[in-house]
Amino acid sequence: MAFGRRSPGSSRHPPALTIVTALLFAFLSSAAAAASSSTDAMHNNNWAVLVCTSRFWFNYRHMANTLSLYRTVKRLGIPDERIILMLADDMACNPRNSYPAQVFNNENHQLNLYGDNVEVDYRGYEVTVENFLRVLTGRHESAVPRSKRLLSDEGSHILLYMTGHGGDEFLKFQDSEELQSHDLADAVKQMKEKHRFKELLIMVDTCQAATLFSQLQSPGVLAIGSSMKGENSYSHHLDSDIGVSVVDRFTYYTLAFFEKLNMYSNASLNSLFTSYNPSMLMSTAYYRMDLYERPLNEVPVTNFFGSVMKTLHTDSAYTGFLAAHDYETPLSVGDNLDDHFMLKDRATPRRSNIEKEAQLTPHGWTEVLLEQLEGKNTDTVVMYGLGAMGILLALSTWLSM
């Protein structure tokens, strides 16, 4: 669906007023920006948003791409609670899958991507453009659980990986809708305004991938696409056993780069980006770094693909807290504690006994009845009851005749 060009707001107001408000706003926003940019947060955590936008059996390779990257990112340390995985998830149990519950990304079938511990956050028909934009901007309904939200803060680095079928300035979502490049740019702009990330790395593996991030303007964003405008991205090889292509070239070479790494290594992003060979990819992997301040050879890949945790040693406990607590409530510490609670426990049944007696004395006959019913089986009681009802019924009928 075509999204109309947004008309600038100024066309609806008289020009003079527009200029004044624009100036005032520019002044205020620059002041605000100056204030906010001076507090530069430390890199605290890493998040990954992995999106596979295709469904149906012949798009097997897209799901294999996403699952391979999921596995890599988990292996390098990002936990499930900081990964948002959006998949159509219709490959593993597809009737056409001759290896049920298994998804491979190589024809040697050495690695089952769908093994154990795969947590898909948005599956099937939940992978829509609206949900994707809601994840990015954080505008969910209040009932959406925490595991489906991107809970990043101003110290987070986010990896956003998208794969599927794309074209010039758009990405197709599940054969029914499209994500346009200006929607993505708009969402990233709103994320930046709300400080939802410190740095963002966008990796796109589709045809004409570089056009998808052509409209980005927000600082701190790094983007790489598998092909440029007018080029297609190709799959790597066909698995004759499964019958479809199992991985795309760009992702294949990305995985080959990461298989050599572990979570302690510090290979730079520059080495990753320059490892792509256009003749092997059959397309040009294009990246834009004009919005990114740091030079790429100083940024380790684990800044985005691995986990990081800034730690500070706790020099001492807040000694004296126990003593201060004792000072305030002298009776409730140590052995006195158990005594205290035992006293309370003994007090409560006695109190409840008193209450129970108070309740039951006007109804002493119910106690008698309860005692009678104590030992008997419920079935027999029911039988007795039904029998009594039947007798009463017969009696009343006979009396009325």
Place this chain on the structure above:
Amino acid sequence: MAEIAGDEAPTPPPPISGEVSTDPYTSIPASTGSNNPPLRTTKPGVKRLILTASVLLSFLVGLPFLLKSTEIHRSPLPSDAITGLAHRLHSAPPSFPCGLHAVFLRSVPDRSDASLTRRLEQSISAQLQLLPATSTAGNVSVSVTVESAGGCSSSSSSNVDSGWQCGTVTSADLVIGDEVFDELLHSALGSGRGDGSRVYTVVVVEVDDAEGMRVVVGKHRHAWVVGKADEVKAVSVIGKVFAKYFMNGGIEEGEAGIGKGEFMPVGSDGNVVLSFSLLNADPSDWVYDWDFEKIGERMLNPVVEALRPIAEINIESQVLYHTPKSSYSYSDDKLGGNVLSMGDIPFFVNSNEWHLDTSTSATGRSKVLQFVVYIPSARECPLYLQLPDGRLSKTNAFISPMWGGVLIWNPPDCSLDSKKTHGTRKKMSSQELMETIEIFIGQLRQLFGLKPSYLSQDMDMPTKFVVSEKGFTEWELDLLYRHHACSNLLSCLTTLESLSSLVRSLPRMIVMDEIGRQVELSLEAANLAQGNATLGISDSSAVHATRARALAEDAFFHPSIMSISYASIEHYFAIYMPFFAPVSLHVLLAAIKELKRYKAERAKYSAFLASQATSS
């Protein structure tokens, strides 16, 4: 053509014979055969004209109703109020005025006069000018009281009133012990009042038989200095205590601590969930349980109450099993156990196996802080943390800002033969649990930007800090309230500004009433917070600022603001054109044609009348 013919005199029946060459409808006008317009004898009727005109009119009358009912509902956002707030906050950043009251308790029966107090006041103010200013504290007003056996005089140049009553406290009271003296001073100072700016008191107690000076910082809003000193030294100590501790919380310039964004672990809706977990790395060795419900919650209740103005805290606890760590420790016989270095610590938390984030009470925008007790398995027990300088850590604990803290607890029967304790279920003793909670309180202080305790401070004179049962002393709480109030106010403002610019940039976006209401409530709370800040009331200012920020975030993150569902102008036309365009076209055409026909008929009639007039 049928309509034109129908109004005239009834046409003669068409010829029955096969004379179809002449069209019966055109035969009538053709019969006249002249160049004059055909005449009619009767006045043309207006029924058809009125009918078509009324249909057209009803369409025209209904058009404004259509436009009104399909217009985008945009609740008006008070953008000038937002810009006004922005202007106020940027020109005068929120700062809390406070007061410093210095009391000198002299033993010598010296006659204290007004000039002495004034001199002391001026030197203290001069001292404060020299020290670096804090961002959140505003004007500091100073007042001095000198009390000796001869009498008591205070400087009355400023309005600082800490409620000090002369004669209630003497230097002889020092023997009762620091904590009790603290409470005595607290009661002597009128137990503080909640309204008005905060006043911090430093009492200088002169004793002759002491060498050097000793500083004790209490847990309310006062400190005292004991010793024999001249005026200059006393004034410098007072200034340093005030600036370093009461204003800055012991954090030096450039140190990581309060005031930086990563030390404010409060969710954007003002909620924090403290999640305490006991991790058994290998249950086949031993399984530990704890009594956190009874002991822990009771001990943490005062802390939760103390932090209530800045965060709504919920406490949860759980016990987990099969949770190995993911970094490697090596065995060091010299130190007697397994050792983890600080470089391994960032990889300690094994997020794949430690399913910590299982909170059910944490909503989408609240912050969860994890406090983890890790019990190592028999293989790696006892496990120590080695600091970079080679010493072993006393606490075996570390924090990660905005995430939480981890403590490694070695079970007491670690050094024994592990085979004896195979798979037994044990409980952490109350004493151990309480000591663990002490470390957690230290970590909580660290997460909020303060030092876990002041034991390792190096001051040029011995300093003691009285420990509070609330986990934070009142002056530390004032510090937290001030910082959180300032930062929440600024963040609320930037959120409202982005929301306003977003709404303005998309003229056809629906803005629901709820958003408008939340913005108004947020502005109201922000104004209250700013007003309280100028008065110096830090706790109510913090409450209002937290509320303002929560409301602003609710408005900004309202799920109805989704860019994909805006009704653009083309969309609007695409919906309504198929309904109205064909129908309105037909109606318009019909009305025009009717009008033309009516005019033609009238012309004919008037021609007939004219011919009648000429012939008669």
